Amino acid sequence: MAVVHTKPIPNPSPLTSLRALRAILRDRSVLAGMQVFHAETGDVFRLSLPGFNPVVLVGAEATHFILTKARHDLRWRIDDDPITKLLIHGVLVEDGDSHDQIRRSLNPALHRNMLSKYEDAMLRRTDQIIDAWTDTQPVDMLVEMRKAALLILMDALFHVDYTPEMERLWHSVLNLIGFISPGLWLVWKNAPRPGYRQARALMDEYLLRIIRLHREHLDDPDDMISFLIKAGMSDELIRDQLMTMLIAGHDTSTAMLAWSLYLLGAHPEAQARAREEIDQELNGAAPNAVNTLQLRYLQQIIDETLRLYPPIHLGSRVAAVDLEFDGFAIPKETRVLYSIFLTHRHPDYWERPNDFDPDHFSPENKHKREHYMFLPFGGGPRNCIGMAFAQVETRIVLARILQRFRLEQRGHAVHLHMGATLEPRPGVWIQPYSRLSKGNTYG
Ligand code: HEM
Numbered sequence: 001m002a003v004v005h006t007k008p009i010p011n012p013s014p015l016t017s018l019r020a021l022r023a024i025l026r027d028r029s030v031l032a033g034m035q036v037f038h039a040e041t042g043d044v045f046r047l048s049l050p051g052f053n054p055v056v057l058v059g060a061e062a063t064h065f066i067l068t069k070a071r072h073d074l075r076w077r078i079d080d081d082p083i084t085k086l087l088i089h090g091v092l093v094e095d096g097d098s099h100d101q102i103r104r105s106l107n108p109a110l111h112r113n114m115l116s117k118y119e120d121a122m123l124r125r126t127d128q129i130i131d132a133w134t135d136t137q138p139v140d141m142l143v144e145m146r147k148a149a150l151l152i153l154m155d156a157l158f159h160v161d162y163t164p165e166m167e168r169l170w171h172s173v174l175n176l177i178g179f180i181s182p183g184l185w186l187v188w189k190n191a192p193r194p195g196y197r198q199a200r201a202l203m204d205e206y207l208l209r210i211i212r213l214h215r216e217h218l219d220d221p222d223d224m225i226s227f228l229i230k231a232g233m234s235d236e237l238i239r240d241q242l243m244t245m246l247i248a249g250h251d252t253s254t255a256m257l258a259w260s261l262y263l264l265g266a267h268p269e270a271q272a273r274a275r276e277e278i279d280q281e282l283n284g285a286a287p288n289a290v291n292t293l294q295l296r297y298l299q300q301i302i303d304e305t306l307r308l309y310p311p312i313h314l315g316s317r318v319a320a321v322d323l324e325f326d327g328f329a330i331p332k333e334t335r336v337l338y339s340i341f342l343t344h345r346h347p348d349y350w351e352r353p354n355d356f357d358p359d360h361f362s363p364e365n366k367h368k369r370e371h372y373m374f375l376p377f378g379g380g381p382r383n384c385i386g387m388a389f390a391q392v393e394t395r396i397v398l399a400r401i402l403q404r405f406r407l408e409q410r411g412h413a414v415h416l417h418m419g420a421t422l423e424p425r426p427g428v429w430i431q432p433y434s435r436l437s438k439g440n441t442y443g
Pocket residue numbers: 091092093103244245248249250252253256310311312314315316375376377378379381382383384385386387389390
């Protein structure tokens with residue numbers, strides 16, 4: 001019988017761990033430490049925290065392995081994790097047939113051919129937020145973009161106006177996001193979670209109320225809730241999907257938009273070039289799903305933002321069976337993390353990987369979008385179901401902002417905060433200056 005020799009998964013040495021700690025303190029981000037581990041240990045390594053020892057996989061081959069090859073041998077649902085407690089039977093935490101069935105019911109509302117129906121809501125809600133901006137008051141784009149993303153998601157997918165709830169539910173939304181963010185619970189399962197119960201109850205009550213209203217007026221064929229009702233789901237199962245959409249669908253876009261605006265503020269020349277392109281290609285017309293496809297340079301900025309600051313910077317799984325990757329044995333029940341962040345900054349794929357350079361996505365570098373080197377929306381059959389929605393939303397929101405405003409950076413340096421998504425903290429302070437005074441009019 002052939003004996004298969006497997007290599008042990010490397011643990012970073014004490015010296016590497018010390019260097020990682022220094023990088024964490026310098027950059028105020030755990031991800032800086034992960035970069036040190038990756039540089040010194042390679043594409044497969046283990047993290048060693050008390051009670052939390054995941055294997056981290058990096059790079060195109062590893063992510064392809066996780067997302068397609070070994071997909072059926074990995075579980076998404078981890079019963080003890082806060083995300084499962086929050087989403088219960090949401091598509092994101094289900095496995096096997098149950099996942100596939102729910103995903104099929106969600107697909108129609110997020111299909112590409114629905115996007116033209118959502119573009120009005122995306123524009124209208126962006127204008128609702130940016131109409132309040134003045135030339136004399138800087139704004140925190142992390143907050144502004146959260147408001148825009150919430151309004152857009154609720155309007156486009158659920159056909160409800162979230163404006164009256166924004167203030168009432170603001171802290172509940174933030175609490176739920178905090179609940180699923182990495183924290184003390186990783187090493188102390190029963191760590192206290194102040195405010196969660198109440199936040200959850202308020203959100204449940206709100207979501208169940210809009211589901212009931214939809215049941216009473218089931219006359220809207222294009223609405224996600226109506227699709228789910230027609231699929232025969234119970235109110236509770238629909239609530240789990242709406243909670244999933246609400247969290248996965250707005251916190252990601254918030255981070256993505258805030259980071260884009262941060263980079264546009266930090267790179268005035270890139271901002272000016274993107275604005276010129278918008279003026280030239282749209283010629284004052286309102287941005288929509290189709291005309292924003294002409295904005296090639298803006299798309300390069302968006303992709304470069306997603307490369308440097310992928311809102312979902314890692315995926316988490318558990319090995320359902322003993323696995324082997326590249327000669328490394330990964331025993332059953334091991335927690336496996338695939339790192340989008342480290343893959344996006346892999347020195348084998350990207351020149352000057354930590355620098356902002358939209359030319360990383362120039363036409364001659366097109367192939368980098370493929371082959372799992374660039375995977376901000378994951379990959380394989382369980383890639384992001386909201387990808388098309390998010391792509392159009394991002395183009396419309398950013399094109400509209402640049403069409404109407406010139407942005408000047410204010411305030412402090414930001415650091416990468418690992419919340420439920422990767423966020424620019426403490427916020428992105430920008431002074432917007434209206435361009436209307438220069439005689440522009442917009443559609
Ligand atoms: C810039 C915006 C977004 C980014 C970067 C993003 C990223 C991702 C990534 C990386 C995954 C896969 C995670 C993994 O493999 O572990 C994912 C899955 C998912 N995303 Fe997104 N997402 C975005 C927007 C959205 C939106 C707008 C929605 C909903 C309207 C959404 C809903 C979901 C859901 C439900 C899943 C789980 C799919 C499944 O398991 O079948 N996302 N997303």
